[in-house]
Amino acid sequence: MKKLSVCIMFIGCAVAMFAQQVVWVRTTPETKAVTVNRYETNYEFHDGLLAVKNLETGLWGFVDESGNKVIDFKWNYEDFYFPRFGGGACLICKKSRSEWGTVKYTWYIIDKRGTSIKLGDDILGVAPFNDDGYARVLKRIGGNMAKEVCINTKGQEVFPVSSYTKHAVLFEILPPMRLFKDGLAAVSKNGKWGFMDRSGKMVCPAIYLEVQDFSEGLACVKVDTEGGRWGFINTTGDMVIPPKFSLQPYPFREGMASVEKRNGKVVMIDRTGVVVSPEYDDIRFFHGGFAFADLPNERFLRVVNKDFKSIDIIKDEDMKLHNHERNGKPTPFINGFCNWDGGFSRDFMVDNWGRRLNFNGKTGRLAIGQRTEKLVHVRDGKLDGFADYNGRLVFVFEEEEF
Numbered sequence: 001m002k003k004l005s006v007c008i009m010f011i012g013c014a015v016a017m018f019a020q021q022v023v024w025v026r027t028t029p030e031t032k033a034v035t036v037n038r039y040e041t042n043y044e045f046h047d048g049l050l051a052v053k054n055l056e057t058g059l060w061g062f063v064d065e066s067g068n069k070v071i072d073f074k075w076n077y078e079d080f081y082f083p084r085f086g087g088g089a090c091l092i093c094k095k096s097r098s099e100w101g102t103v104k105y106t107w108y109i110i111d112k113r114g115t116s117i118k119l120g121d122d123i124l125g126v127a128p129f130n131d132d133g134y135a136r137v138l139k140r141i142g143g144n145m146a147k148e149v150c151i152n153t154k155g156q157e158v159f160p161v162s163s164y165t166k167h168a169v170l171f172e173i174l175p176p177m178r179l180f181k182d183g184l185a186a187v188s189k190n191g192k193w194g195f196m197d198r199s200g201k202m203v204c205p206a207i208y209l210e211v212q213d214f215s216e217g218l219a220c221v222k223v224d225t226e227g228g229r230w231g232f233i234n235t236t237g238d239m240v241i242p243p244k245f246s247l248q249p250y251p252f253r254e255g256m257a258s259v260e261k262r263n264g265k266v267v268m269i270d271r272t273g274v275v276v277s278p279e280y281d282d283i284r285f286f287h288g289g290f291a292f293a294d295l296p297n298e299r300f301l302r303v304v305n306k307d308f309k310s311i312d313i314i315k316d317e318d319m320k321l322h323n324h325e326r327n328g329k330p331t332p333f334i335n336g337f338c339n340w341d342g343g344f345s346r347d348f349m350v351d352n353w354g355r356r357l358n359f360n361g362k363t364g365r366l367a368i369g370q371r372t373e374k375l376v377h378v379r380d381g382k383l384d385g386f387a388d389y390n391g392r393l394v395f396v397f398e399e400e401e402f
Helices: 167-171
Strands: 008-011 020-024 032-035 049-054 059-064 069-075 089-097 103-111 116-118 123-126 135-142 145-151 157-160 185-189 192-196 202-208 218-222 230-234 239-245 257-260 266-269 291-294 301-304 310-314 338-340 348-350 356-361 364-366 376-380 383-387 393-398
Touching (some): 185 202
Parallel strands (some): 020 356, 032 393
Antiparallel strands (some): 103 116, 257 266, 301 310, 338 348, 348 356, 383 393
């Protein structure tokens, strides 16, 4: 593999009107090659492992963040999702045919060493393990009836998820179990949402149209009264901020939550529901004491502190907050950076001060793909792999010569 030159530089505002760090992607003698002809992956590491499918055999294997093939390409997977690890385990299957030609799928739980636990023949459908180590499975219980249950990484049924249902549910997507946050996980029962604890006890009854996960002891819920408005409950199910918000708020981060008013302006509220900020065209959430804010009649975004004082102007035409894209989901910061949609430009990373981290290669600035705390997915022409945050390629996918 041909080496690219190494260059890391800072470009000041006088040149590009915004601060940025440019990292050049290059191979090193330590760069590993994951050799697989015609592959498929979603480039998403889960629990430290990446699922890769060999399209020539149709079988799946797993690669770790160092580029080591830790589980060989020998597994089938038949579901709407890519296989993925969570809580140290993965649901996977093997396909076989009966003497009459009927296809049969036998489901297993594998750990990160590839050790497997065979599940029963009554599994009709699965959703992957979440990071807590819980997975939803649909089990046949006789006739054309099935039940949806939650299992742990040992395959043990820990609590039911729904009541008995017809097999028709097979043709629907089984969503993964929601994560436990502040000791509670959101669950759906009969079309409504509530929260259960780790024993399966419903702490908050399933009476809400929609719910967010708990964050900082509060969860945003949508009631089926009051015109379907949003409010916040605590971990005992008490409504501590009345359902008065027409549009979905963002969850609490660092003691405040972003809510949109009917006039289209956005404000921050405290844990009692009191407005504590000026009106903005948009402001989402705080990270490390700072937030990006779109001020009325301002061309560029501002960085504001928790007193809502402007401490910096981000003179970057590609950095915009689009009010119509508010969805109540904070953009995660990974290794100090969040991915930013560049619009007509390529996606890039920014820190909480709005400073860019760009990855460049032989074809110019590279679009930022899936990331972990250690790795960034990059594609540079035919080169496809993962680099560290200094631009050193850790591993790349390669095909055999013949």
